[in-house]
Amino acid sequence: xxxxxxxxxxxxxxxxxxxxxKIALRDEVPQATKAVQLLERALEWExxxxxxxxxxxxxxxEKKNERLIPLSKVMKELW
Numbered sequence: 001x002x003x004x005x006x007x008x009x010x011x012x013x014x015x016x017x018x019x020x021x022k023i024a025l026r027d028e029v030p031q032a033t034k035a036v037q038l039l040e041r042a043l044e045w046e047x048x049x050x051x052x053x054x055x056x057x058x059x060x061x062e063k064k065n066e067r068l069i070p071l072s073k074v075m076k077e078l079w
């Protein structure tokens with residue numbers, strides 16, 4: 001059946017396959033749906049970690065009085 005979604009084939013280690021199957025059954029959703037939900041959460045977490053480390057680095061440099069682009073300008077342009 002045609003789909004507009006991007007397909008991705010994965011080979012999971014046994015322990016992850018078992019865990020994915022159990023939580024998909026628990027939540028009464030297909031394994032593929034559960035995998036997408038978990039991947040979305042992981043990517044959101046990763047993005048948050050990157051943003052936090054970026055902001056921490058900016059603050060560290062500000063304390064050292066290093067010449068920087070103002071944080072407000074960076075935040076405005078990125079977000």
